[in-house]
Amino acid sequence: MLLTYNDINKDVVETPDVCIIGSGAGGAVMADVLSGAGLDVVVMEEGSYYTKERYSKYKPIESLKILYRDYGSTVIMGKATIILPLGRAIGGTTVVNSGTCFRTPEEVLEDWADTYGVVKASPKEMEPYFERVENTISVVTITPEGLGKNGLIFKRGADALGLSNGMLRHNMINCNGCGRCAFGCPHDAKQAVHLNFIPSAMKKGARFYANAKAERLVIDAGRVKQVRGSIVNERTGNRLYGMTVSPKLLVLSAGTIYTPYILQKNNIRLSPELGKNLTIHPAARITSFFDELIEGYKGIPQGNFVDAYASEGIMLEGIFVPPEIALPVIQAVGIEGKKRAHEYDNLAAFGVMVSDKNSSGTVRPGLDNSPFITYKLHPYDLKKLIKGIAVASEIFFAAGAKSVDPGVYGIKEFTSPSDIAQMFTRRLKANDFEMMAFHPLGTARMGELAGHSVVDSFGMARGLENLFISDGSIFPTSLGVNPQITIMSFSMRNAEYIVDNKKRFLT
C-alpha cells in the first residue's frame, strides 16, 4: 500500500514492528527484506510519489523542483561552494541518479575491515548481496549503441591516447536514450527502486507513506519509542495532518545528510563522530566545442568511463544535461553568451570525480530548518581534481575538439593541448573550480571501534537499542565510485541481520 497526502484525511497513527524513515536505496531494500520476513513495516518518505506518467510531462527545470531537495542545489559551504543534488521522492535519489552501478571496490571493503574493524563484509561475503541486488534492479552493461555521440567521441579520444576506458553498467531495461536520467526516466527504463524493491515490499504488506515528514524522535529508557511527524502538502510543504508511529524498531534511511540532521535536531548524540567524516566524491564538469555535430542529449548521458587513473582516485564518467541546465554555466554574457549557447548541438561534456580520502566535511543543524553542510577539500585531493581535468581536456583534444572549457576561474578556455599546462603552472585554489558532488557518505560511519563509529558493522546505533541506520551515511570512507549498489547491498545484508536476530531487536 502506498498513500500520499491526497489519500489521507485525518491524523495517522501506526504501531508497526519496524518504521523506516526514507524510501531510497537504503530504505526500500530494508523494507522489502523485513516485510518478506513477515514483519509489519511502515515507511515514511518526505517526498512525493511520481510515476513516469507524471514526471515525463515536466520539463527538466520543473523536475528539479519536484524530485529534488532545494531545487537540486543543496549547498555545501567551505573554501569552495559546492552544489550537492539530493533526490526527494518515493525511491529517493535512485529516481534521479544516472543509473550507474559499481560494486564496492574490493580494496575499499578490505580497508574498512583493516582500519575500522568492520566485520563480515569481505568481498566474498558481500558477493551474494551484490548479485541479488543487481538481479533485482536489472543491471546490464551498456552497449556502444546506447552511448550517443557525446560518449562516443570521448571514447574516441581516450582510445587515441591509449587510455583504459569502458562501458558502464546501469540498472535499466530497454533504454531509448532520451538523456533524461537525472529528471526521472520517462520510460521507466531506469530501474529505480520504486519499480522493484518498493512494489515487492508493498506486495508483502509494507505500507509506504509519501509526503510524510519525520520530525521528532521520542526516546524513553534508551529506546526510540515514537516517531512524530506530519503529512505535508506536496506543493507547499505545509502540514496537513499529524503522523505518529510507535515501532519496535526504527531504521533511519534518510541519507547521508538528513540522517545525522534528524538525530542532531532531536539531540540524539550517538557518538562524537555523528555528522562528521562527510565525503562527497567531488566532481567537475569539462565542456568542449567541436566542429562536428554532437547532439549530446541523444543517448545515455553517463554511459562510459575512463579508469586509466582510477588507482590514483580519479574516475572520468560521462555527463550531459539539457540546454536549460548546461547553458547557464557557460562563461559568457550578452551577445557572446548567446553565440556560445547557440552552439549547443556542437557541445560535448564529461565529468571528473575524485575519491576524497583525505578531505572531509560536517553536517550540523542550520538555520531555516535545514542542515548546514561544510566541507574542506584537502590539497592532495585538489591535485587529483586538477589532474583529472587536465586528462579530460587532453582526451577532448585527441577527439578533435576546437576548444575546451575546464570550468576553472581565470581560464576562459583551452584552444590547443599546449594550453592545458596552465592547470599545473597556476596556483589554483579550491574555490577556483566549479564543483559539484553527487555521492555523500560517511556521517554515521560503521565499525567496531567504539568512539570512532556511530553504528556497528551491521548499522546498529551505539547507545540506542532499537535504532538502525541504513544508507550512505554508514560507509567509513569514499568509495571512489557511484554508491547505489553498495547502499542497497549493505541494506540487504543488514536487514537480514535484523531478521536473524529479531528476538533481540523486536520484542
Next chain:
Amino acid sequence: MKELKVFDQKLYVIAQAIADTIVPSGGAFQPGARDVDAALLFDNYLDQFGKLPLKLVKSALYMLQYVPLLTRLRSFTAMGPQQRLRYLEGWENSRFATKRNLFLMLKMLILMPFYSDDAITQAMKYRPACLRPDDCPYCESMGQEQTK
C-alpha cells in the same frame, strides 16, 4: 498573463535589467530576455524556494543594483547597455569567489527558465530527441519531432 509571485515591482525592474543584459535580443538567435519576460519567468520559478535562499537571491539583486553607486556613482538600472555588460562581466570574472558565485547563482536562476521557454528552444531550433525516435512514447507525448 502570469503575475509576480515573489518579487515586488522594484525587484522585478532590477531583475529585468540584469536578464536583459545577460541575454539581450538579437545575436545568434533573435529573442532575448525582454521578449519572453525572463524576469517574470525568474520570479515564477522561485515560487517554491525556501525563505533563506529567497532572501539570498533578493539580497544579491539589490547588491548588483546598488554596489555600483559606490564605484560608478549610478545604480545598475541607471547605466547604459554597454556599461551594464562590462559591469556584469566584472562580477562573472571577479577574483573574489563570493562575488562570482552570487552572480553565477543569479545567472543560473535567470537562464534556466529562459532556456526552458518554448519560444527560446524554438528559436534555437532545439528539440529534445532520443536514440530510438521511431519507438519513443516520451518524444510522442511531448509532441516533439521524432527526429532532429
